Amino acid sequence: MKIRVLFLFAIVVCAALLAVLATSMWVMNERSKLTLVEIGGPFTLTNHRGEQISDTAFRGRLMLIYFGYTYCPDVCPTELQVIGNVLDHLGDAISQITPVFITIDPERDDWETLNSYVEHFHEDLVGLTGSAEEIAAVAKAYRVYYAKSKQGGSEEYLMDHTSLIYLMDKNGRFARHFTSGTSAEDIAAGLSSAL
Numbered sequence: 233m234k235i236r237v238l239f240l241f242a243i244v245v246c247a248a249l250l251a252v253l254a255t256s257m258w259v260m261n262e263r264s265k266l267t268l269v270e271i272g273g274p275f276t277l278t279n280h281r282g283e284q285i286s287d288t289a290f291r292g293r294l295m296l297i298y299f300g301y302t303y304c305p306d307v308c309p310t311e312l313q314v315i316g317n318v319l320d321h322l323g324d325a326i327s328q329i330t331p332v333f334i335t336i337d338p339e340r341d342d343w344e345t346l347n348s349y350v351e352h353f354h355e356d357l358v359g360l361t362g363s364a365e366e367i368a369a370v371a372k373a374y375r376v377y378y379a380k381s382k383q384g385g386s387e388e389y390l391m392d393h394t395s396l397i398y399l400m401d402k403n404g405r406f407a408r409h410f411t412s413g414t415s416a417e418d419i420a421a422g423l424s425s426a427l
């Protein structure tokens with residue numbers, strides 16, 4: 233009798249453990265699905281040559297995406313410089329990566345402005361702009377915050393904005409991000425593992 237009780241008890245404990253394990257695996261799986269769908273999404277914008285271009289045009293290559301604006305005095309040029317350095321360190325792998333700069337200041341950054349800006353950083357850098365609505369939609373998809381910051385009553389303004397470098401995989405899905413200040417070496421290493 234005692235053995236039977238112990239046996240039943242063991243079965244109940246095992247069942248409980250299995251239930252806990254199954255639940256936590258399910259939760260982890262749901263979480264990873266959320267990360268994949270939460271950042272990024274389809275877009276159609278205008279590139280720095282004045283051509284309409286959609287996200288699907290970049291399939292089969294990794295994308296390094298940075299949101300910023302050409303009037304940015306410090307952070308954007310620094311981050312784009314880092315992206316340029318990353319690309320220069322990649323050798324042949326560069327053919328598998330498209331660096332993309334999306335403006336969050338479409339009011340001033342038309343495609344001509346982007347055209348003369350992107351070439352300062354890398355010949356492969358693709359500049360993207362669009363209408364205020366198009367930019368708002370793509371920024372929302374990438375969870376990018378941006379807002380005008382006026383300087384003491386003048387018409388001049390700066391933009392406050394999220395400064396992250398997004399790595400999208402060859403299917404256009406979010407792979408990971410690099411925070412502002414990550415070195416070119418560390419980003420290049422992160423890219424190599426995604427190639």
Ligand code: NI
Pocket residue numbers: 300301304305306307308309393
């Ligand atoms: Ni900036």
